Amino acid sequence: MKINTGSGEPIGLLTLCAIYSVSVVISLPGLAISPILGELEHIFPSATQFQLQLLASISSLIVVPFILLSGRLSINRDRKTILVIGLGLFLLSSALYLSAKSIESLLWISVLLGIGAGMIIPLSKGLIAIYFSGAQRQRQLGISSGVTNMSLVIATFLTGELADIDWHWAFLVYMFSAVSLVLVLFLRPNRNVQPTKGNVKVASQTPLPRDIDVTSRTDGQSQKNTNFKMPWALMFFYFTLCVMVLAIPIELSLFIEQLKIGTSADSGLLIAAFFLAITIPGFTLSYFIRMLGRWVNVISTSLIFIGMMTFLFSHNMWILAAGAVAAGFGYGIMQPMVYEKAVVNVSKHQATYALSWVMTMNYLSIIFYPLALKWLNSIFSTQSVYVPFGFSFIISAVMLVLVFIRRHHRVLGQEKA
Secondary structure, eight states: OEEOOSSSSOEEHHHHHHHHHHHHHTTOTTTTTGGGHHHHHHHSTTOOHHHHHHHHHHHHHHHHHHHHHHHHHHHHSOHHHHHHHHHHHHHHHHHHHTTOOSHHHHHHHHHHHHHHHHHHHHHHHHHHHHHOOHHHHHHHHHHHHHHHHHHHHHHHHHHHHHHHHOGGGGGGGGGHHHHHHHHHTTOOOOSSSOOEETTEEOOOSSOOOSSOOOOSEETTEETTOOOOOOOHHHHHHHHHHHHHHTHHHHHHHHHHHHHTSSOHHHHHHHHHHHHHHHHHHHHTHHHHHHHHGGGHHHHHHHHHHHHHHHHHHOOOHHHHHHHHHHHHHHHHHHHHHHHHHHHTTSOGGGHHHHHHHHHHHHHHHHHHHHHHHHHHHHHHTOOOTHHHHHHHHHHHHHHHHHHHHTTTSTTTSOSOO
């Protein structure tokens, strides 16, 4: 079976499965820690509060520099080699977790996991930018985002179930990286997307495949245009987009518990509904873009705005569920569009590098978010559970105005209906 790439020659189904498998793996870091974090202080009574907090965030901290390193290396190094090393480190850390016996060992293994994850994260979308062009690239970026978010929903459920058996077993979900590693070994290098040194392509040291023909011009952009411009505006937009919705996965459980409007199971269902809503648009992204045209970002931002508003003005679980779904749906439409905009005006050999800068914004937002909340709580001398959702509500309101005014802008809007 051959898959249309929009670049001339199709690729094989095995190649596509390898690309999707990497999209699955990047959803896994940090998942296994969440369900056992509360138990670790009993499992390791000598562990300090700082060590427990660090364990929850260290992978995200380590990921950021290695995403950028991987993106930079992808310009003049073989991308398959980078993937194999990254997946190998990920798999090694997965195995080490299963025999960890101290909080210190968990911390060091999490560092190793962060290094491996950072190396493969930009290539999860970079491979799509390399193999696909035009409408097919847009479609595959949407599907890849859908696969990532769907696997996040499934893996979150599995880690909780496995952790109930034995806390070590929660880390078994990371072993999927073994499947991805095997599939990636069958990837063949692209014959016309060569690594470069400076502005000059270097010869490939591996046989040239017949999978794909990336011509000297892609999407109307000349490959000779190798001057890379930092996508600062897109990076800031994606950072803000991530911050707008983080209140739901991070703060929702505390919100429901303190207001006594539901159980922990209810909050789990709402968070699952949120991630499921993010997943759905990815599989039909092209349809939403064609249907909504230049208004796609306006409507998507409106959905996030409405979703956050429900948490400020309602305690009804059904309305809150609708709000979580609305916010997830809006984010799910815009996320793959951001990835598409990151690569549309760069040459294919620079696509992974451009994506690495944009994708770091997701992890920087996760680091920034609790610091911003701590600062807001100190300013207003409050610990109210409404602060996170009020913060997201205000940011989404400001972003909605900007997106409406600049709906024709290449970053804030949609250039082509």
